[in-house]
Every structure is written in C-alpha cells, then in structure tokens.
Amino acid sequence: MSKTFKAIRDRTYSGVGDLIKLLPTGTVFLFQFLNPVLTNNGHCLLINKYLTGVLIVICAFSCCFTCFTDSYRTRDGYVHYGVATVKGLWPDSSSVDLSSKRLRVGDFVHAFFSLIVFSVISLLDANTVNCFYPGFGSAGKIFLMVLPPVIGVISGAVFTVFPSRRHGIGNPSDHSEDDASEMK
Structure with a gap:
C-alpha cells in the first residue's frame, strides 16, 4: 500500500471515528435535527x-x-477497528491476539439499554407523538413527563455499575499498556 493511500485511509477513519465517538449523542442529535422535518412538525x-x-x-x-x-x-x-464476535474482533489482525476483546453479555446489556434510552427519546418526542399518536390525552402527557427521567436513572445506574470496556470505533485506548497487555 502506498503512503498516500494509508494517510488518506487514516484520516478518513479518524474523521469517522471522531463522529462516532459522540454516539449515541450524535445519533440523538441527528434524530432531533431531522425529526421535525420528517414529521412536518x-x-x-x-x-x-x-x-x-x-x-x-x-x-x-x-x-x-x-x-x-x-x-x-x-x-x-x-x-x-473492529466489531466484537464470539472469537474476538472482526476483521482481525493476524499479528495480535484479540480473543480478550470477544463478545460478552455486557455488550448486549449495553446495547439493550442504549436502545431503550433512544426509544424513549424518539417515541416520546412531541413531534413523533403528534404524528403517530395524535389522540394522546392528558394521562399520556403525564406519561411523557415521567417516563424519560425514570428510564434515564435506571439506565444511568446500569451504565455506572457495569461500565463498558469497549473503546468503540475512533475512540482507541489512550493507555498503550492496556493494549500491550492484551496483545501478549
């Protein structure tokens, strides 16, 4: 591979990584930005x-x-960068043992709670509610006010008690000794 191609590839991954580092915040921002347009307010x-x-x-x-x-x-x-599988990361590098980065139950727990939080944010958004559930009554408005903080507290507690050890795409570990110990 030429040095120019590698430099372009690295810059591309870095730029995409900077965007993904913000996810799911970036995803929620994208939703909040596009939702009023797509729902016609x-x-x-x-x-x-x-x-x-x-x-x-x-x-x-x-x-x-x-x-x-x-x-x-x-x-x-x-x-x-890679995606966790039962054997390690895919695509893998043949020079590094990535079995320590295999898929774990905690990954599914984090994915589930991320999905729940996003679902609450997206499905209880005022524009989404007016679009899909136009007859939502006063009891529903109380539901709209109470459910997001409750889900936020529960999810926040789960994420605090069981933090993810994944660095994600574009968010590599800053501690080279962590990665070096995993490569042995």
Whole structure:
C-alpha cells in the first residue's frame, strides 16, 4: 500500500471515528435535527410516517451497533477497528491476539439499554407523538413527563455499575499498556 493511500485511509477513519465517538449523542442529535422535518412538525401525512419510522429504525440500529465496536493499538502505533464476535474482533489482525476483546453479555446489556434510552427519546418526542399518536390525552402527557427521567436513572445506574470496556470505533485506548497487555 502506498503512503498516500494509508494517510488518506487514516484520516478518513479518524474523521469517522471522531463522529462516532459522540454516539449515541450524535445519533440523538441527528434524530432531533431531522425529526421535525420528517414529521412536518407533528402534522404527518402517510409518507411522513414512513420516513420518520425509517429514521427511528436507522438511529436505533446505530445506537445498538456502536455497543459492539472496539479499537486497539498495535505495537507499531497503528489503530485498528473492529466489531466484537464470539472469537474476538472482526476483521482481525493476524499479528495480535484479540480473543480478550470477544463478545460478552455486557455488550448486549449495553446495547439493550442504549436502545431503550433512544426509544424513549424518539417515541416520546412531541413531534413523533403528534404524528403517530395524535389522540394522546392528558394521562399520556403525564406519561411523557415521567417516563424519560425514570428510564434515564435506571439506565444511568446500569451504565455506572457495569461500565463498558469497549473503546468503540475512533475512540482507541489512550493507555498503550492496556493494549500491550492484551496483545501478549
């Protein structure tokens, strides 16, 4: 591979990584930015409902997928990215043992709670509610006010008690000794 190609590839990964580092915050921002446009500020036609549904599904997938990504540094300083599998990271580097970065139950727990948090944010958004559930009554408004903080506290507690050890795409470990110990 030429040095120019490697430099372009590394810059591309770095830029994408900087964006993904912000996820699911970036995903929620994208949803909050596009939702008023796609829902026509809550006054939906059939096409608006389909477009909003597609947006919700894509953003929900993004929130879950990022829980299964990881990155590591090799001894020569290069950062590699991958998706966790039962055997380690995919795609793997033949020079490094990545079995310590295999898929764990905690990854599914984090993905589940990320999905729940995003679902609450997206499905209880005022524009989404007006679009999909226009007859939501006063009891529903209380539900809209109470559920997000409750889900936030529960999810925050789970994420605090069981933190993820994944660094995600674009967010490699700053501690080279952590990665070096995993490469032995």
